[in-house]
Amino acid sequence: MKTVFNIxxxxxxxxxxxxxxxxxxxxxxxxxxxxxxxxAVIARLMDIRKAQQEYRNLxxxxxxxxxxxxxxxxxxxxxxxxxxxxxLTDKQLEDGLTEKKxxxxxxxAKKTNNYSEVKKWGLENFKxxxxxxxxxxxxxxxxxxxxxxxxxxxxxxxxxxxxIKNDTAKSGAxxxxxxxxxxxxxxxxxxxxxxxxxxxxxxxxxxxxxGLMIGSLETANNNAGNWE
Numbered sequence: 001m002k003t004v005f006n007i008x009x010x011x012x013x014x015x016x017x018x019x020x021x022x023x024x025x026x027x028x029x030x031x032x033x034x035x036x037x038x039x040a041v042i043a044r045l046m047d048i049r050k051a052q053q054e055y056r057n058l059x060x061x062x063x064x065x066x067x068x069x070x071x072x073x074x075x076x077x078x079x080x081x082x083x084x085x086x087x088l089t090d091k092q093l094e095d096g097l098t099e100k101k102x103x104x105x106x107x108x109a110k111k112t113n114n115y116s117e118v119k120k121w122g123l124e125n126f127k128x129x130x131x132x133x134x135x136x137x138x139x140x141x142x143x144x145x146x147x148x149x150x151x152x153x154x155x156x157x158x159x160x161x162x163x164i165k166n167d168t169a170k171s172g173a174x175x176x177x178x179x180x181x182x183x184x185x186x187x188x189x190x191x192x193x194x195x196x197x198x199x200x201x202x203x204x205x206x207x208x209x210x211g212l213m214i215g216s217l218e219t220a221n222n223n224a225g226n227w228e
Contacts, residue, residue: 027195030191030192030195033188033191034188034191034199037153037154037187037188038212038227040153040154040187041152041153041154041182041187041212042212042225042227043153044148044149044151044152044153044160045160045180045212045213045214045225046214046225047140047144047149048070048149048160048162048180048214049180049214049215049223049225050139050140051070051073051074051135051139051146051149052064052070052178052180052223053223054073054079054135054138054139055069055070055073056176057079058077058079061175061176062164062166062176063164063176063177063178064164065162065163065164066162067149067150067159067160067162070149071146071147071149071150073135074135074136074140074146074149075135075136075146077134077135078132078133078134078135079132079133079134079135079138079139080130080131080132081130081131081132081133081138082128082129082130082131083127083128083129083130083131084127084128085125085126085127085128086123086125086126086127087126088102088126089122092121092122097121099128102121102123102126102128103128105117105118105121105123106118106123106126106127106128152182152186152187153187154187154188154189154190155182155186155187155189156189158182158186158187160180160181160182161179161180161181161182162178162179162180163178163179163217164176164177164178164179164217165177165179165217167220175220177215177216177217177219177220178214178215178223179213179214179215179216179217180213180214180215181209181211181212181213181214182211182212182213183210183211184196184199184200184210184211185211186211187211187212208226209226212225212226212227213225213226214226
């Protein structure tokens, strides 16, 4: 009887030790896993932001709400790169010469084969050429997989929510808003549901989005991330 009692007592002690351990390590393990997943999601959101900014520059200041369109842009489009040789001197600037005017003089000389004006302004070594470089070779590292942009890391195939909204500033100027986001439930899937609920409760009380996102459809914020 005493032996049975001792066994039960040891079992109870082990259960209590495990409960105490879990209560301490559970939140720590969750936070460590969350930091790792946050980093992966943030990196992906920043890739999307870079692609959208370049897309906007070449598409009348408009973003796209389509990942198909954005991925095709990254894989197949090119960006302008200005090759510069020579700089205007202080004397040239004082005489009213600008880069735009200098380029116009040089282009006219090329068409007419008359370089007297070029020599007059001392532009023999001044050059500005536009080269077109593939997006993938310009803003992303070698081996970047554009097709992965749409997918949320740790999301088991889930895609980011991406939307745009056209608005008008007080001055009357039109502008486009971008928002890309994913909720905690998607990329923290498989971790402690209680910890996720606690996290959401804190964010909700603070009036913040329960997840990670860039941009906003409510206000212009230069596509800042809600972690920045």
